[in-house]
Amino acid sequence: MTKKQSWTVFWLLFLLYMFDYMDRMVIVSLFPFLKQDMGLTDAQCGLLVSTVYWSILVFSFPASILVDRWSRTKSISIMAAFWSMATLACAFTKNFSQLFIARTAIGLGEAGYAPGGTAMLSANFPKEKRARILGLWNASIPLGSALGIGIGGFVAQHFGWRHAFGLVAFPGLIIAIIFYFAKDYKTIRLTKKEENGKETKLQFIDMARQFTHNKTLVFNNLAFALNVFITTSLLTWLPTYFHRFENLAVDKASLKASSIMVLAIIGAPLGGYLSDAWSKKRENARLLFPAISSILTGILLFIAFMFLQGKIQYFVLILVGITAVAFVPSGVAVTQDVVHPGLRAVSLSLNIIIQHLLGSSLAPIVIGKLSDIYGLDRALTILPVFAFLAGILLFIGSFFYKKDLYT
Numbered sequence: 001m002t003k004k005q006s007w008t009v010f011w012l013l014f015l016l017y018m019f020d021y022m023d024r025m026v027i028v029s030l031f032p033f034l035k036q037d038m039g040l041t042d043a044q045c046g047l048l049v050s051t052v053y054w055s056i057l058v059f060s061f062p063a064s065i066l067v068d069r070w071s072r073t074k075s076i077s078i079m080a081a082f083w084s085m086a087t088l089a090c091a092f093t094k095n096f097s098q099l100f101i102a103r104t105a106i107g108l109g110e111a112g113y114a115p116g117g118t119a120m121l122s123a124n125f126p127k128e129k130r131a132r133i134l135g136l137w138n139a140s141i142p143l144g145s146a147l148g149i150g151i152g153g154f155v156a157q158h159f160g161w162r163h164a165f166g167l168v169a170f171p172g173l174i175i176a177i178i179f180y181f182a183k184d185y186k187t188i189r190l191t192k193k194e195e196n197g198k199e200t201k202l203q204f205i206d207m208a209r210q211f212t213h214n215k216t217l218v219f220n221n222l223a224f225a226l227n228v229f230i231t232t233s234l235l236t237w238l239p240t241y242f243h244r245f246e247n248l249a250v251d252k253a254s255l256k257a258s259s260i261m262v263l264a265i266i267g268a269p270l271g272g273y274l275s276d277a278w279s280k281k282r283e284n285a286r287l288l289f290p291a292i293s294s295i296l297t298g299i300l301l302f303i304a305f306m307f308l309q310g311k312i313q314y315f316v317l318i319l320v321g322i323t324a325v326a327f328v329p330s331g332v333a334v335t336q337d338v339v340h341p342g343l344r345a346v347s348l349s350l351n352i353i354i355q356h357l358l359g360s361s362l363a364p365i366v367i368g369k370l371s372d373i374y375g376l377d378r379a380l381t382i383l384p385v386f387a388f389l390a391g392i393l394l395f396i397g398s399f400f401y402k403k404d405l406y407t
Contacts, residue, residue, distance in 0.1 A: 005183045006124040010133070012179050013117045014140045016080050019172035020110055021144030022151070023087040024052055026168050027103070028236050029153035029254035032243065033161040038096050042240075042376075046368030048103050049236050053361035055107025057353050063112025064349030072345075073182045076116045080176035083109030088169035091162040114352060115345035122336045122344050128276065130336060131286060135272020135329030142264030142325060145235050149261070153239065153254025216338050216404040217347070219397025220287065221354040224331045226390035227294060228359035230301070230383050231324050235261055236364045238317075241376055246310075256314070263321035270322070272329030284401040286334050290327035291394035297323045298387030305381045327390070338404040 027034075031045045066075050086105035093099040118134065125133045148168055155164040238257035242248050248256065271293060278285035297320060304316040332348065339347040370379035 009120060009124060009182055010137065012175060012182055013076075013120065014137055015175050016076065016113065016172065016179060017117065017137065017140040018144035018147070019168070019175060020080070020083065020113060021141050022148035022168045023083060023106060023172060024110070024148070025049075025145040025235055026087075026148035026152035026164055027090075029149045029239050029250065030156050030161045030164060031240055032250050033156050034099075037161070038099075040096060042368040042371045043365060044096060044368075046236065046364035046366075048099060049232070049364035050361045051100055051104045052107035052110070053232075053356040055104045056111045057356040057361060059108050059111035060115065060349040060352045060356075061346070064115040064345040066112065072116050072120050073179060075112055077176050077180035079109045079111065079113050079116075080172055080179065081109075083107075083113075084169050084173040084176060085109075087165055087172075091165035091169075112345070112349070115348040118332055118336065118348045119345040123341070127337070128279075131272040131275045131279070131329040131333040132269070133272070134332045135269040135275075138268040138272075138325070138328045138332070139265045141328075142261050142268070142321070146258035146262035149235070149239055149254045150258040153251040157249065157251040214338055214404050215400040216287070216334060216397050217350070219393045219400070220331055220334045221351045222358070223290070223294065223390040223393040223397070224327070224351055225355040225357070225359035226386045226393070227290075227297075227324070227327050227331075228355045229363045229386050230297065231261075231264075232360040232363040233367050233380065233383055234320070234324065237367050237371070237376060237380065241380065245377060260314075260317050260321040263318060264325040267322035267325040268328050271326030272333075274326075275330040275333070283405075284398040286330040286337070287394050287398035287401055290330045291391045291398065293323050293326035294387050294391035294394060297326075298384040298391065301387060302384040305377070305383070324387075327394075334401070338401070338406050340406060 027048055034040050034045065083106045086102055086109055089102045090099060093102055117137065121133055121137060122130060151168065152164040155167055238260065239254045242256050243250055243253035275286050275289040278289055282288065300316055300320045300323060304313050304320065308316060335347045335351045336344050367379045
């Protein structure tokens, strides 16, 4: 694939990921309207976010096998079209059950997108730039989330919440059709080199050992889940937090929350750049760097929610918007560094299963339930604990990276 073709694929994947998160997160700015129209509790609102991640969790692994063994471009295109149509269906729901089913369908469509996109970028760009490229790509997540939350709040406030779903659904459908015709890479054979130099087919036990005996992946994936719990909690509940405790209108609260999380556009690429730069001097920097950024995020969250309010709290949360996602490009790059090239999508799908099982699927409902009992302001004070634990796990994992690196 030529350099021009590689960057064309990159920007198409960037747009799809952005629209993915617009569709995924638009609902959080609609919570006050849904509570009013459907009589939902905070826990039920959290479920409408969590169900997307549960669906991704269940279908990510089989979808990633399809991606690795069939076609990246066709798989991604079909899934993107499916999640866009499911988002549109949300606009026509009449009650919580129908909306829950439609949101679940969004996750089904999104299940294989991240593994497929990551595998394509890992194959199209050199290894030494991997974290940097993945950091740039993952900047689409906060951008899409911020646009979804901001646009959703504005449209719902002025035109009704149903129109918000319809507006964000169509762009992804258009890019999905274009991506169907994008340049794919040749499917990589699952083989290994014997000591005599001869290549033999990789057996199932060999593939399983790539994941079960890989300590780097274990610590990296667990830490990833803890950090994702934090980012998902902030994406889901910051608009409601500002609406309740600063008495802001829904559109203004959504815009304020978006202005914090959109700064991950800086944090993700910066994290990838610094990680790659440090890797030239220290081989395990792709675990050490996110360990440091996780600890820093924990400190900032502790200060913001325990001691501050108003403008000063907002300034500290702006810093969190940068540091909280700095772990992503390194963490994703590690899932590609330590496995066979033909198992890259499967490796990321394993990461996604763990991060959704222990992180993003739990965060909305756990914070929502704690909010129902203790109040949202107190519920958010548990987040620093997750950041500190993530930092510790990444530091431990850094000792195994050199041994587990795939050569």
